[in-house]
Amino acid sequence: DTGVSQDPRHKITKRGQNVTFRCDPISEHNRLYWYRQTLGQGPEFLTYFQNEAQLEKSRLLSDRFSAERPKGSFSTLEIQRTEQGDSAMYLCASSGGRLIGETQYFGPGTRLLVL
């Protein structure tokens, strides 16, 4: 396993459309995190899972956002009725491996542009 992967790497959509992003964590990692990064800022926490349970959600995660992690493996982040303010880089991270410990390792991100 070479690391956290995310798909797609880039997404351009029109305002009002729904988008879905996928994250595949490092195998055996039981924790998975979603962050959002806008220009000139550091990543901001959105939500995190331990196995399939969603344990914490940020107030940034409006009701248009939903994240799932079925079977505790990959995760999806869906944004419904996208708005221009949703344009950002969406980052996924994982941690909790027996050998690696709790350090969060990030994927390459999905860059979303809402027109």
Place this chain on the structure above:
Amino acid sequence: DQQVKQNSPSLSVQEGRISILNCDYTNSMFDYFLWYKKYPAEGPTFLISISSIKDKNEDGRFTVFLNKSAKHLSLHIVPSQPGDSAVYFCAASAGGQGAQKLVFGQGTRLTINP
């Protein structure tokens, strides 16, 4: 409220010299701190971390110092190399070893000049 602050948006250092990146935090519950490096169009890459029970951690050319009383940490890179040019983020968490959400600073863009 910005709980983790990196007050220098950019830093320029001569190759071979020491680079010092600074970070301040306000939340006294933070007990684990990390530095990440980010190249354009890539995700953050973990560099080094430190627990609040320590005041220094070293890994090769990278050393992180933690001053709990001042709520300040710094990353020293020595000697600096051109490949170190990137944006550096400090991050903090409460609850031990980064198992919880990370709170990031705004980042410092480091440029290493040949």
